[in-house]
Amino acid sequence: MSLDDSDPAAPLKPRYLQAPLAHIGAWTQYFRGADIPVLAATAHALEELRAIEDDVDANMLTAVIQSDPLMTLKLLAHVAGLRRPASMTETESVTTSLVLMGISPFFRRFGPQPTVEDWLADQPKALCGVNMLLRRAERAGQFALGFAIHRGDTDAAIIHQAAFLHDFAEILVWLHAPMLAVRIHEAQANDATLRSSVIQKEVLGIELADLQLALMKLWRLPELLVSISDERHAERPNVQCVVLAVRLARHTAVDWNNPAVPDDVTDIARLFNAPPRVTLAYLHKIDHPVIEATQLATVTDETDADPCQPLQPATAAPEEATQVPAG
Numbered sequence: 343m344s345l346d347d348s349d350p351a352a353p354l355k356p357r358y359l360q361a362p363l364a365h366i367g368a369w370t371q372y373f374r375g376a377d378i379p380v381l382a383a384t385a386h387a388l389e390e391l392r393a394i395e396d397d398v399d400a401n402m403l404t405a406v407i408q409s410d411p412l413m414t415l416k417l418l419a420h421v422a423g424l425r426r427p428a429s430m431t432e433t434e435s436v437t438t439s440l441v442l443m444g445i446s447p448f449f450r451r452f453g454p455q456p457t458v459e460d461w462l463a464d465q466p467k468a469l470c471g472v473n474m475l476l477r478r479a480e481r482a483g484q485f486a487l488g489f490a491i492h493r494g495d496t497d498a499a500i501i502h503q504a505a506f507l508h509d510f511a512e513i514l515v516w517l518h519a520p521m522l523a524v525r526i527h528e529a530q531a532n533d534a535t536l537r538s539s540v541i542q543k544e545v546l547g548i549e550l551a552d553l554q555l556a557l558m559k560l561w562r563l564p565e566l567l568v569s570i571s572d573e574r575h576a577e578r579p580n581v582q583c584v585v586l587a588v589r590l591a592r593h594t595a596v597d598w599n600n601p602a603v604p605d606d607v608t609d610i611a612r613l614f615n616a617p618p619r620v621t622l623a624y625l626h627k628i629d630h631p632v633i634e635a636t637q638l639a640t641v642t643d644e645t646d647a648d649p650c651q652p653l654q655p656a657t658a659a660p661e662e663a664t665q666v667p668a669g
Contacts, residue, residue: 356461359519362547369548370556373514379456381476384410392449400440403448408436411479411507412458417443419561420451434564435499461517468520471527475513478591479506481629486587488628492614493579497566501580504570505587511554515546522546579613586610590625598626 356377363369387406391398407413414436421439440448462469486505490498516523522545529541539549551573558568575581586609593600611621 356518358465358521360521362519362522362545364547366548366552366556369546369553370560372518373553373557374560376514376518377456378412378416378514379458379461379517380413380416381410382457382459384413385455385457388413388452389454395445395449398445400437400445403440403445404437407440409480411476411510412513413455414503415507415510415561416452417448418563418567422562422564425562434567435503458517462520465520467524467527468516471520471523472513472516474595475509475516478588478595479509479513481594482506482508482588482591484628485590485625486583488624489583489587489610489613490580492624493583495580495583497570497580500564500566501570501583504567504584505591507567508554508571508584508588511550511557514557515550519546582609582613586613594629 359372363372384406388403391402391406407417417436417439418434421434421443424443443451458472459469462472483502483506487498487502490501495501512523526538526541526545529545530536530538539551542549555568555572558571569575570578570580570584573581573585576585586606590603590606590610593602593606607618607622607625610625611618614621614624616624
């Protein structure tokens with residue numbers, strides 16, 4: 343089975359990697375044909391739409407797919423594979439991918455999808471890790487969209503997508519090598535000064551940023567998405583939008599009291615050319631809808647929030663992000 347296939351007649355029984363692969367090429371080759379599950383909410387919503395396929399349009403499918411980074415990745419990779427290299431475009435959204443592919447071909451290609459929840463049913467720590475990453479991806483995407491709109495960037499949609507998909511390689515490792523991912527997570531939990539790149543190379547033999555770029559190129563994802571996702575080009579404002587959004591989402595995953603947040607705000611204020619106080623108010627404003635959406639179905643009090651709760655298929659309204667700070 344491959345990244346874009348599914349076989350409902352044969353439920354997946356994942357064989358987790360127990361030890362790191364030899365080198366970046368081996369990791370890339372492994373994920374070339376790896377099964378990738380999606381959120382249960384996504385799988386359920388797709389089956390509801392499949393039942394009314396004749397009435398479904400690209401916008402209806404987009405609303406389901408774009409709230410799940412794993413399903414988004416699967417669609418973009420598949421559609422990229424349909425293009426000849428000479429016809430590759432710089433940008434590709436979920437909607438344009440669906441229009442290019444067609445509704446009926448989409449449902450034929452993507453049958454009933456395996457789910458993250460079933461895949462990691464015997465790995466509760468890994469399931470918690472994936473759910474936390476998915477929540478962080480949603481907030482990073484929201485921040486990046488707000489940053490891009492504030493700057494008047496014409497590539498706001500692709501900047502949002504780059505931040506939303508930023509940690510997909512880490513998610514894949516949680517799914518396929520959960521024991522190794524837990525080792526990394528626990529090592530960092532025990533030593534707040536431990537750099538991600540150091541512990542990743544120690545446990546996996548590679549850095550996840552390198553794996554991510556290798557997979558994006560292997561799957562021929564849109565060129566602009568790949569370039570914006572490459573932190574080696576951090577001097578470019580569109581890359582800064584992604585890097586700072588991901589950083590802020592990571593540092594505020596629990597609350598806004600992380601000691602790194604003031605530095606994040608300072609850097610974002612510099613990107614905005616705005617005072618830090620005004621910038622901080624704007625950050626809280628564009629963060630609020632996401633918190634509300636991810637907690638609405640399960641939380642009645644902030645103290646009851648469970649970071650391992652599965653992500654709900656809800657997204658913040660884009661118009662919230664358009665209300666930019668003054669001066």
